[in-house]
Amino acid sequence: MASVSEQAAHGAASTSTLSTEQLELNLALLVTCQSPDHPRALQSVKELIERGADAWYEDSELGWSSLHYAAESDNAELCSYLLSHGAIWNAVDHLGFAAAEVAFSLNHDACYRIIFEEGVRQTVILNLLGRQAEDEDEAADADAEDEQPQADAEADHPGGTAVAIASDEGGCAHMVLQPEHADLANDNDKFLKSKLRFIPSADDPEVVERCLDEDGNMVMAAWETDIMERTTRLLCEGQPEGFSILNVGFGLGIVDRLFQTYKPGRHVIVEAHPDALALMRSQGWDKKPGVEIFGCKWEDAINDVQLGSFDAVFWDTFSQDYAEQRVFFDELPNLLSGPQARFSFFHGLAGTNAFFYDVLTRVAEIDLRDIGLETTWFELQPQLKEEVWEGVKRKYWSLDTYRLPLSTMAL
Numbered sequence: 413m414a415s416v417s418e419q420a421a422h423g424a425a426s427t428s429t430l431s432t433e434q435l436e437l438n439l440a441l442l443v444t445c446q447s448p449d450h451p452r453a454l455q456s457v458k459e460l461i462e463r464g465a466d467a468w469y470e471d472s473e474l475g476w477s478s479l480h481y482a483a484e485s486d487n488a489e490l491c492s493y494l495l496s497h498g499a500i501w502n503a504v505d506h507l508g509f510a511a512a513e514v515a516f517s518l519n520h521d522a523c524y525r526i527i528f529e530e531g532v533r534q535t536v537i538l539n540l541l542g543r544q545a546e547d548e549d550e551a552a553d554a555d556a557e558d559e560q561p562q563a564d565a566e567a568d569h570p571g572g573t574a575v576a577i578a579s580d581e582g583g584c585a586h587m588v589l590q591p592e593h594a595d596l597a598n599d600n601d602k603f604l605k606s607k608l609r610f611i612p613s614a615d616d617p618e619v620v621e622r623c624l625d626e627d628g629n630m631v632m633a634a635w636e637t638d639i640m641e642r643t644t645r646l647l648c649e650g651q652p653e654g655f656s657i658l659n660v661g662f663g664l665g666i667v668d669r670l671f672q673t674y675k676p677g678r679h680v681i682v683e684a685h686p687d688a689l690a691l692m693r694s695q696g697w698d699k700k701p702g703v704e705i706f707g708c709k710w711e712d713a714i715n716d717v718q719l720g721s722f723d724a725v726f727w728d729t730f731s732q733d734y735a736e737q738r739v740f741f742d743e744l745p746n747l748l749s750g751p752q753a754r755f756s757f758f759h760g761l762a763g764t765n766a767f768f769y770d771v772l773t774r775v776a777e778i779d780l781r782d783i784g785l786e787t788t789w790f791e792l793q794p795q796l797k798e799e800v801w802e803g804v805k806r807k808y809w810s811l812d813t814y815r816l817p818l819s820t821m822a823l
């Protein structure tokens with residue numbers, strides 16, 4: 413670790429916008445948090461914060477904040493204090509590690525728990541605020557439409573709210589960690605207008621193994637087949653004869669082929685990408701008995717009275733973030749046919765960071781409970797080789813354990 417004077421030199425160079433006095437306070441806070449076992453450490457931290465030290469401040473060498481140091485030394489009380497005084501729960505260091513991951517790697521369970529709970533708390537609050545802002549936007553849009561009936565529907569910004577959900581990008585982002593904005597993987601409308609590449613398997617050219625977008629992001633790949641198989645079993649086993657099922661997002665059609673083996677009476681597929689729709693037609697999905705294709709965005713399909721309700725619903729789209737996923741959750745009471753109906757989704761957001769994945773799992777569970785659904789998580793260990801990512805811009809999965817959600821109405 414760099415000495416304080418070295419840090420001061422680095423810090424002074426990289427935080428030139430801070431006054432010398434502020435910088436000194438911030439560095440003093442970091443130094444105090446580096447030796448939090450000192451009997452007066454917490455008191456000194458409190459005094460520094462009261463004098464205006466920034467709890468979010470990071471050293472320039474490692475990118476560690478006072479929360480990283482408190483987590484490293486297993487000081488749960490200090491973690492708690494820092495979090496309630498401006499420390500950022502999901503700030504990552506220069507290697508992309510959050511303070512909770514430091515705690516986890518050292519088995520500092522209490523510190524991990526405290527940061528995790530704070531992450532969940534803040535994300536749920538942000539979601540609620542986002543929802544409120546959307547409602548207000550919708551009300552304002554409705555007013556504007558009353559005044560100006562020709563208003564452009566594109567002016568809406570569905571789900572355009574501040575949701576602190578991490579992507580796999582480490583680096584310096586703090587509250588909102590997402591892929592860069594111009595990336596197709598971060599813009600559903602742009603993605604839906606881009607060209608898709610379907611790549612056949614090296615062993616069997618008849619089998620499409622991967623689907624990439626124009627930017628080289630992986631849209632779907634065969635490694636997810638185990639997940640799709642287990643999802644299918646959980647959604648379809650024991651359903652009544654002629655049951656109905658909705659799948660949102662065709663991709664490579666892996667899950668839809670599996671659903672077909674259970675012979676649903678009604679099998680609706682909502683898919684918005686023209687290239688995926690062309691693949692579906694080339695595979696004869698439009699002629700299969702019981703299959704109905706809604707060739708549009710799910711955001712439009714849910715307003716179509718023809719869509720109806722289902723015994724099972726699965727959601728797996730691409731280039732949509734948690735805010736958009738939550739908008740779909742809100743539609744579930746209308747989409748599920750009754751108390752026995754089942755819901756699942758591809759739980760892949762934050763799939764390269766165990767801590768953020770933990771937070772997102774809890775947030776999804778809370779949001780689903782809010783609309784009356786109880787969720788059980790089934791754990792799977794995906795088997796995937798490094799070759800899967802060859803030629804792919806960004807890995808979206810690297811965790812050992814996938815948590816498969818199955819939700820039903822809580823009675």
Ligand SMILES: C[S@@+](CC[C@H](N)C(=O)[O-])C[C@H]1O[C@@H](n2cnc3c(N)ncnc32)[C@H](O)[C@@H]1O
Nearest residue numbers: 661663664665666667684685709710728729730
């Ligand atoms: C990850 S793939 C689905 C993979 C599928 N579960 C399988 O087993 O092959 C995501 C699909 O969702 C589609 N999609 C993305 N945004 C959508 C939207 N807003 N409405 C409907 N489909 C969408 C994409 O075009 C893509 O085909």
